[in-house]
Amino acid sequence: MDGIDGVVKGVVYVFGFAATGWSLMKFVLSVPLRVSDTSVEEKDMEVVLKVRSDGPELQIFLREVKEQTDLTLRVKSDSSLLHDADDPTNPATYVLAGAVSPVVYQKLAESCGLRKRTTKGKWVHVDEANHKEFLDESVPLDADADAAAAASSGVIPFTSGEKIDLILYQLSQVRVLLHPSESSTVLANGDLLFQKLQEKRVILSSFALHNAAERKALMETWVKHLVPFAKAPIHDIRDYCGVEVGFYVAFLEHYTRWLVYPAVVGALVYLYQLQYGLHN
Known part of the structure; x- marks a missing residue:
């Protein structure tokens, strides 16, 4: 009887574990997780930066990124999810970063030697000589809008994760170039702008857009x-x-x-x- 009891208990445990997992899975799939639709100002943007706005550093950051890179920065106007931006004790602004043209990402990938998987599954570094290895020319024009556009334009398609890496890479290359009339207690000429602002807690956080x-x-x-x-x-x-x-x-x-x-x-x-x- 001991053997039969052990088998019965084992079967009950297995089915109980399976039932628990199944119930949890059904719960996860049944709970609606809504992601807000992309607004007009969020179009083509990939990264959100929370930047302190109580000093001249924000304007310096916006100007230098515009002058030294091909990235696009937009100051977010409003969001129901970001109420802490209006906190008077810690004034902050949310800045959206991205690139309007996909060519910008391709140039950045060539510059940093981004390692990317080709259409054949091989991992190689992106350079000017191997663009075609990342383009799937067999994709029908009505199958996938992004893939079809990339195949027809000859521009390498990048995932949002790769775009974020390329944006952060480009931001890390920007140097501080203060105007003669400008002064800052945080920045000095020649500093790496993005890293310095993070170190001094001017850029408080960064995260990706869905x-x-x-x-x-x-x-x-x-x-x-x-x-x-x-x-x-x-x-x-x-x-x-x-x-x-x-x-x-x-x-x-x-x-x-x-x-x-x-x-x-x-x-x-x-x-x-x-x-x-x-x-x-």
Whole structure:
């Protein structure tokens, strides 16, 4: 009877665990997670910077980025999610950063030698000689707007994660060039502007804007993809959520897969003990 009781308990535990996981999954999928639609001023923008506005550094930052780069900066006018920008004790402004033309990202990728996956799955550094390796010329014009536009224009398509990396790379290259009539207690001529403003807590934080199309694709191919032991789209997760989250998910997937083998051995040992060990 002890063996039968053990088997029954094991089956109950397994089904209980499976039911809990299934219930949690249904709960996650049923809860509506609404991402606000992109406003006109957020179009083509990728990064949000929270910048202190109680000194001349904000205007210096806006001017130098405009003069030294091809990036576009927009001061966000209003947002129901960013009420703390009106805090009188800590006045701050939200600045949107991005590039209107996709050519800007391609030039930045060539400048920094961005490592990107080609249409054949090979990872190479972007340069002027290998543009065609990133273009899928077989994409039908009505299949995907971004892919079709990239294939027809010859401009390399970049994910939002890659664009954010390129924007931060470009911002890190900007130097401080004060006008003769300007003075700042934070900045000096020749300083790296972006790094200095972060160090002195003028730029308080930075985060990415949601990309509705990429988020929807990730939900369909990952969150709602209910196939046992299916591989997670690690590259897509990394591109959208960042390197840290991508690495964490990749580790969990690898760790879980390798746990299957000792779990099978443990189950066999458990069944053997139920059949023979408990009667000895």
